[in-house]
Amino acid sequence: MRILIIQTAFLGDVILTTPLIRRVSEFFPLSEIFFLTTPQGATILQNHPLLREIIIYDKHKTESSLLALYKKARYLKSRKIDIAFLPHRSFRSALLAFLSGIPERVGFRGAIGSVMLTKTVERDLSKHEVERNLSLLSPFTDKIKPAYPEVYPSREDYEFVRRELKEVFADRFGWRVIFAPGSEWATKRYPRIYYAEVGRILLEAGVRYIILIGGKEDRRICEDIQKRIGKRAINVAGLFTPLQSCALMTMCSLLISNDSAPLHMASAVRLPAVGIFGPTTPKFGFGPYGRLVKVVETELDCRPCNPHGPRVCPLRHHMCMRNISPYDVADAAFELLVKRFWLLRTNPELFIFPPK
Known part of the structure; x- marks a missing residue:
């Protein structure tokens, strides 16, 4: 049997779909699993042991036309x-599966294009996105086990990170905390001066290094925060691939992030995480997923004003972020660091990565 998963949304959405790969492989043990995603999404799926093929669909650039959609459908038909599972509720994804002639097409009820699906599942808004994606298996089984996101950095990824941060990892003492201050949506970014203040509080209280991560587009934001914090802040934004950032996370103690992909990367490598939520809310189902997580928000x-976070605050005050004190973020961070310290001694298996 050959099974296709279609997820062409954001990087974080792809990460939150990886538990479905695991459970599909268990329920259909002799199947070959294919995953169709964007070029960005493909970067986080590299080395996945359960995938037969990662099919890249560059829907925003080189394959944005209807002709390209038809060609991709012909490729899928070959x-x-x-069976196709469609966690992404887009019309284009449903049309692609339909044109490919896939006999069974499973997606969410009420989604745009659901008329082109053969089986539909209710999308329970009270659940986390991980659990909603897993529910796509419900037409086949009522015994769906929970699962965490999964990523698989290569040995070369780990070696590259260690080389680039040689001085950091030569120092074996103290906590290393990662900041991920970027986001594609401007209103989801916690203010730079607040991040810098959180960094200073943590360093004064015993954290050894602050490491700022992100894409190339986040480089200037991270540079500004780095300068405000001082010499023990290190900016690697734009330097690492998503999988290399995951490798870095396995060697650190905590992540502090806006509502963006790094939160889900942390879930995949079992890193404790503090999520800062402003215009969005974890109630949408995209909060940090795991045992050692904290959400900082204000009422x-x-x-929430938008499912993704608007480009500009509709009321022009951005108080959902500005009202969150750096001390509240630092308190959440220290609570998780202390819990991690004790759990490493009592339940170290919680932090094994990759999990056995």
């Missing part, structure tokens, strides 16, 4: 897929 009548 793969002789038996306002105007939030």
